[in-house]
Amino acid sequence: MTINILLRSTKASDLDLVLSAEQHPDNCNFVYQWDYQTHFNALTDDNFRHYVITNPEHKFLGYVILDNVKDSSNSINLRRLVVTRKGESIGKQTVRLIQKLAFEELNAHRLWLDVFVDNQRAYNLYKQVGFREEGKLIESYLRNNQYASQYIMAILKHEYEILSELMG
Ligand SMILES: CC(C)(COP(=O)(O)OP(=O)(O)OC[C@H]1O[C@@H](n2cnc3c(N)ncnc32)[C@H](O)[C@@H]1OP(=O)(O)O)[C@@H](O)C(=O)NCCC(=O)NCCS
Numbered sequence: 001m002t003i004n005i006l007l008r009s010t011k012a013s014d015l016d017l018v019l020s021a022e023q024h025p026d027n028c029n030f031v032y033q034w035d036y037q038t039h040f041n042a043l044t045d046d047n048f049r050h051y052v053i054t055n056p057e058h059k060f061l062g063y064v065i066l067d068n069v070k071d072s073s074n075s076i077n078l079r080r081l082v083v084t085r086k087g088e089s090i091g092k093q094t095v096r097l098i099q100k101l102a103f104e105e106l107n108a109h110r111l112w113l114d115v116f117v118d119n120q121r122a123y124n125l126y127k128q129v130g131f132r133e134e135g136k137l138i139e140s141y142l143r144n145n146q147y148a149s150q151y152i153m154a155i156l157k158h159e160y161e162i163l164s165e166l167m168g
Contacts, residue, residue, distance in 0.1 A: 002058065003061070003085075005093050007051040007101075007153075010063060010143050015039050017060045021082045027141065030119045033078050046070055049101070053083065053094050061090050064098060074109035076102050086121070095129050104158045112154035116143075130155045130163045 010018065015036055022031060033044075041149040042065065049066040070078050078098060083090045102108035110115035115122050119137070127133075131153040139147035155163075 002089050002093070004056055005061060005090055005097075006054050006056065007064070007094070007097055008054065010043055011051050012038075012043065013122050014063075017062045018052070021062060021081075021084050022095055023061075024084075026086070027082050030122065031082055032114055043051060046080075049106075061085060062094070062162040066098065066102065067094050069106055074107055076106060076108040077101075078111055078113040079166060081122075091122075092129060095125065099129065099155065099160055103157050109157050110154055111160075112149040112152060114152055116141075116151045117151060123153075126153050132159075138153070148160055 003081060018039060019036060022033060023048060025047040039050070043049050047068060047070045049069055051064050053062040053064060054079070061078060062081070062085075064081045065083065067077055067079035071077075077116065078095070081091065081094060083094065099111060102111045111131075113126065113131070116139070117123075134154050136151045137150045137152065140150050141148050
């Protein structure tokens with residue numbers, strides 16, 4: 001059964017849950033780590049959109065951050081996504097809502113992200129919702145004292161529109 005999800009703007013009072021999800025052992029190797037103040041600053045910075053994911057009963061299911069919202073080339077970055085209950089389509093639904101927001105409200109021409117090459121679950125999810133692999137950054141990030149590589153993935157507005165039409 002698919003859980004219905006909602007996105008709402010993150011409040012300062014949500015940040016303890018956000019930080020504990022970000023730092024959780026299941027997630028911390030796959031997402032960058034920010035401190036409280038960096039998250040807090042992003043809540044009021046126009047260049048970011050910071051949302052919590054909830055079910056209709058307002059239970060916290062994760063969070064998602066967009067960056068470069070004001071980019072002069074309309075290239076918005078899906079900066080971070082963490083879902084606390086895995087494998088229940090919450091991630092997929094969130095990315096679809098984020099695509100709709102980026103392309104239909106925030107005037108994105110391109111929505112892009114980076115994903116560690118060993119993050120098979122996230123990579124599969126992004127492929128499923130229309131992101132293309134644009135390239136690989138070799139040993140671009142020092143993670144736990146080892147250099148890790150990342151794929152850059154993106155979807156353009158016209159690709160999103162074709163996909164939306166196909167999905168009805
Ligand atoms: C990556 C993440 C956001 C995915 O969210 P999710 O809700 O668990 O994923 P979904 O249930 O929506 O699955 C979507 C697709 O991902 C793929 N997937 C799901 N679980 C998988 C697994 N264990 N292994 C490989 N692929 C998997 C499948 O293609 C799936 O589609 P399907 O169910 O139609 O087959 C979530 O697992 C997470 O928060 N992971 C830790 C943090 C992270 O990696 N964030 C992304 C950084 S780029």
